[in-house]
Amino acid sequence: xxxxxxxxxxxxxxxxxxxxxxxxxxxxxxxxxxxxxxxxxxxxxxxxxxxxxxxxxxxxxxxxxxxxxxxxxxxxxxxxxxxxxxxxxxxxxxxxxxxxxxxxxxxxxxxxxxxxxxxxxxxxxxxxxxxxxxxxxxxxxxxxxxxxxxxxxxxxxxxxxxxxxxxxxxxxxxxxxxxxxxxxxxxxxxxxxxxxxxxxxxxxxxxxxxxxxxxxxxxxxxxxxxxxxxxxxxxxxxxxxxxxxxxxxxxxxxxxxxxxxxxxxxxxxxxxxxxxxxxxxxxxxxxxxxxxxxxxxxxxxxxxxxxxxxxxxxxxxxxxxxxxxxxxxxxxxxxxxxxxxxxxxxxxxxxxxxxxxxxxxxxxxxxxxxxxxxxxxxxxxxxxxxxxxxxxxxxxxxxxxxxxxxxxxxxxxxxxxxxxxxxxxxxxxxxxxxxxxxxxxxxxxxxxxxxxxxxxxxxx
Numbered sequence: 001x002x003x004x005x006x007x008x009x010x011x012x013x014x015x016x017x018x019x020x021x022x023x024x025x026x027x028x029x030x031x032x033x034x035x036x037x038x039x040x041x042x043x044x045x046x047x048x049x050x051x052x053x054x055x056x057x058x059x060x061x062x063x064x065x066x067x068x069x070x071x072x073x074x075x076x077x078x079x080x081x082x083x084x085x086x087x088x089x090x091x092x093x094x095x096x097x098x099x100x101x102x103x104x105x106x107x108x109x110x111x112x113x114x115x116x117x118x119x120x121x122x123x124x125x126x127x128x129x130x131x132x133x134x135x136x137x138x139x140x141x142x143x144x145x146x147x148x149x150x151x152x153x154x155x156x157x158x159x160x161x162x163x164x165x166x167x168x169x170x171x172x173x174x175x176x177x178x179x180x181x182x183x184x185x186x187x188x189x190x191x192x193x194x195x196x197x198x199x200x201x202x203x204x205x206x207x208x209x210x211x212x213x214x215x216x217x218x219x220x221x222x223x224x225x226x227x228x229x230x231x232x233x234x235x236x237x238x239x240x241x242x243x244x245x246x247x248x249x250x251x252x253x254x255x256x257x258x259x260x261x262x263x264x265x266x267x268x269x270x271x272x273x274x275x276x277x278x279x280x281x282x283x284x285x286x287x288x289x290x291x292x293x294x295x296x297x298x299x300x301x302x303x304x305x306x307x308x309x310x311x312x313x314x315x316x317x318x319x320x321x322x323x324x325x326x327x328x329x330x331x332x333x334x335x336x337x338x339x340x341x342x343x344x345x346x347x348x349x350x351x352x353x354x355x356x357x358x359x360x361x362x363x364x365x366x367x368x369x370x371x372x373x374x375x376x377x378x379x380x381x382x383x384x385x386x387x388x389x390x391x392x393x394x395x396x397x398x399x400x401x402x403x404x405x406x407x408x409x410x411x412x413x414x415x416x417x418x419x420x421x422x423x424x425x426x427x428x429x430x431x432x433x434x435x436x437x438x439x440x441x442x443x444x445x446x447x448x449x450x451x452x453x454x455x456x457x458x459x460x
Contacts, residue, residue: 029101162374170204232264
């Protein structure tokens with residue numbers, strides 16, 4: 001028979017499984033919010049443990065928390081921050097109360113682990129109390145948004161590195177494909193001739209911009225409201241603690257955090273998350289666009305995407321561009337999450353935002369998904385092969401290559417040549433132009449170097 005322990009709060013008593021580290025507040029939330037089946041993001045839990053560690057250190061140094069208690073709490077926080085006890089955070093990501101349920105889950109797990117470290121039994125809050133000790137001089141309203149920013153910064157750094165590697169993969173292909181001429185396309189129609197390398201250079205440059213944006217937007221999240229307690233005024237917290245806790249948090253995280261000049265504003269408003277989410281949406285837009293182009297180029301046979309798995313349960317031998325499709329779906333989800341982040345931020349009322357749990361889930365999910373898809377795409381891009389013969393076939397058959405010869409023959413003569421070509425039975429535009437204009441002049445203007453130069457030299 002499963003062992004139980006009894007815990008109580010001002011609403012009454014509840015039975016809690018004896019072996020778990022959470023307590024009555026977590027159990028009530030488990031019963032109240034069986035909604036999505038999605039748990040609170042693990043990165044947020046680990047960040048909250050770092051925040052609690054900093055608070056315990058500040059409370060100990062200012063004399064508000066006994067050293068023995070503080071050391072046990074700090075030890076428990078460090079364990080959780082390292083990923084331990086992950087199964088003790090079972091709450092649904094979608095919950096009312098502005099994150100209070102998650103804050104209490106963290107408080108209770110830290111308290112019961114600290115009690116255990118001191119030789120006590122789980123639930124004996126005379127040793128370490130979740131509220132009186134672990135949550136001392138804190139509120140959900142300063143802990144949760146601060147932890148969310150900490151978690152996001154760590155993930156942003158991982159994302160920036162992943163994007164940088166994807167950029168490198170595209171740059172490698174830019175170099176590999178630099179001599180392969182092909183026809184460019186605009187509005188789903190053949191356009192002017194380019195090289196496959198330049199096409200990949202455009203992918204690389206777009207990803208480079210994403211890398212820079214992602215790297216820089218960490219600055220938007222460095223201002224936190226820890227020490228502000230309920231609404232940002234620091235009510236019920238000692239002044240020396242408020243000034244010290246941000247220093248301890250910088251030490252605990254290694255991040256360049258600062259306390260907001262107007263903590264009331266930092267507590268009430270979540271616009272920083274909206275701004276950064278917009279940067280993530282921009283990256284998602286680039287991934288969708290690039291993945292779409294790669295799918296079409298693969299369909300045309302200009303490139304060969306790595307074959308990853310069977311593409312059909314009924315059509316033998318069919319292989320689909322699944323990684324590109326996954327990237328597009330990831331981008332779509334990030335865009336949807338951006339709408340959620342903006343909507344949740346806009347619906348805060350007066351001094352707090354009640355909808356931070358939803359915002360946090362969407363925001364951290366976007367970061368996590370983008371990290372993973374960038375890592376997967378980098379390996380995928382490095383495996384792309386070009387079919388130079390197919391590129392050349394499309395190139396030679398395209399009437400649009402005559403555009404490159406405008407400096408030599410002019411618009412009217414070029415149009416005349418195309419009219420003459422269309423009237424005949426020939427298929428190879430390049431050979432036709434060589435017969436009419438000579439191989440030397442056609443080679444000069446249709447060489448990879450000429451096609452990728454920025455304009456042409458009048459006397460060249």
